[in-house]
Amino acid sequence: MKQYLDLCRRIIDEGEWVANERTGKRCLTVINADLTYDVGAGEFPLVTTRKSYWKSAIAEMMGYLRGYDNAADFRALGTKTWDANANENQAWLNNPYRKGEDDMGLCYGAIGRNFPKPDGGTIDQLRQIVDDLSKGVDNRGEIFTFYHPGALHMACLRPCMYSHHFSLLGDTLYLNSTQRSCDVPLGLNFNMVQVYFLLAIMAQITGKKPGKAYHKIVNAHIYEDQLELMRDVQLKREPLAVPTFKINPAIKSLEDLETWVTLDDFELEGYEFHDPIAYPFTV
Ligand SMILES: Nc1nc(=O)c2c([nH]1)NC[C@@H]1CN(c3ccc(C(=O)N[C@@H](CCC(=O)O)C(=O)O)cc3)CN21
Ligand SMILES: O=c1ccn([C@H]2C[C@H](O)[C@@H](COP(=O)(O)O)O2)c(=O)[nH]1
Numbered sequence: 001m002k003q004y005l006d007l008c009r010r011i012i013d014e015g016e017w018v019a020n021e022r023t024g025k026r027c028l029t030v031i032n033a034d035l036t037y038d039v040g041a042g043e044f045p046l047v048t049t050r051k052s053y054w055k056s057a058i059a060e061m062m063g064y065l066r067g068y069d070n071a072a073d074f075r076a077l078g079t080k081t082w083d084a085n086a087n088e089n090q091a092w093l094n095n096p097y098r099k100g101e102d103d104m105g106l107c108y109g110a111i112g113r114n115f116p117k118p119d120g121g122t123i124d125q126l127r128q129i130v131d132d133l134s135k136g137v138d139n140r141g142e143i144f145t146f147y148h149p150g151a152l153h154m155a156c157l158r159p160c161m162y163s164h165h166f167s168l169l170g171d172t173l174y175l176n177s178t179q180r181s182c183d184v185p186l187g188l189n190f191n192m193v194q195v196y197f198l199l200a201i202m203a204q205i206t207g208k209k210p211g212k213a214y215h216k217i218v219n220a221h222i223y224e225d226q227l228e229l230m231r232d233v234q235l236k237r238e239p240l241a242v243p244t245f246k247i248n249p250a251i252k253s254l255e256d257l258e259t260w261v262t263l264d265d266f267e268l269e270g271y272e273f274h275d276p277i278a279y280p281f282t283v
Pocket of ligand 2: 022157158160161181182183184186187188191
């Protein structure tokens with residue numbers, strides 16, 4: 001939580017205004033932030049200075065792991081966060097590759113689990129990583145990437161958190177996640193939870209101990225219409241104690257995640273938070 005608040009404060013103190021052509025809005029921006037979550041020690045990185053919709057964040061990551069490419073599937077899992085990008089962005093609505101209502105195109109898990117090979121066919125990166133880690137193998141390239149420069153024009157949005165690299169030291173699993181672009185008031189609430197969750201769940205299904213997760217952000221920004229709420233409301237609040245995150249121990253495999261797991265399999269104990277803040281969302 002302190003890392004999050006420090007980054008928000010740094011953007012306000014040191015950020016530069018950058019005009020963004022895609023959204024038509026200006027963002028107060030800094031380059032490079034490195035956050036660390038000690039998953040082994042159970043330090044769940046949840047924002048307490050406003051209500052955080054952490055289950056939505058987990059639903060997003062579950063959808064990526066399942067390779068979903070449709071906002072309706074994300075809604076069925078428990079989050080509406082892809083509705084606007086799938087259905088309200090004019091450039092995507094005009095895109096000939098859009099397959100209709102709720103289609104998100106070739107992004108995130110839809111490409112990550114079905115990554116096209118230049119010599120034909122596709123690769124399921126996640127299946128390979130789970131199989132390797134389960135056998136205790138770290139080939140120094142256990143990378144789950146969503147970034148395919150040749151497919152970006154076929155997606156509603158380029159992936160923001162685009163690479164997850166797993167490593168083993170003995171039987172402890174580590175994760176380095178990289179994010180190219182970060183909406184700190186809205187997106188980062190979710191992305192911190194997602195990085196923690198990804199390491200915790202991958203350790204559980206591969207039979208490893210979770211270590212630390214390292215989250216690198218390149219472009220970290222606050223949109224101009226979010227600035228006042230962040231500076232004058234959220235940053236004036238005192239953080240509260242962090243809650244404990246619990247995963248149903250019956251989840252033991254990638255197949256379990258793909259088939260029967262729901263948001264009821266995840267719980268928080270002792271989540272205390274300040275009043276919700278409704279930050280404006282930019283499509
Ligand atoms: N501008 C922007 N910021 C993002 O963070 C973002 C995108 N676009 N597009 C793709 C995904 C979708 N994500 C989203 C979308 C919406 C919320 C959002 O509205 N959050 C509210 C309410 C959440 C809820 O009720 O479930 C929040 O207060 O956190 C958060 C992340 C993260 N990503
Ligand atoms: O997981 C996510 C997904 C998206 N975002 C934010 C970051 C940016 O504000 C927008 C994407 O716009 P681009 O023009 O493609 O950079 O969505 C996020 O923070 N986290």
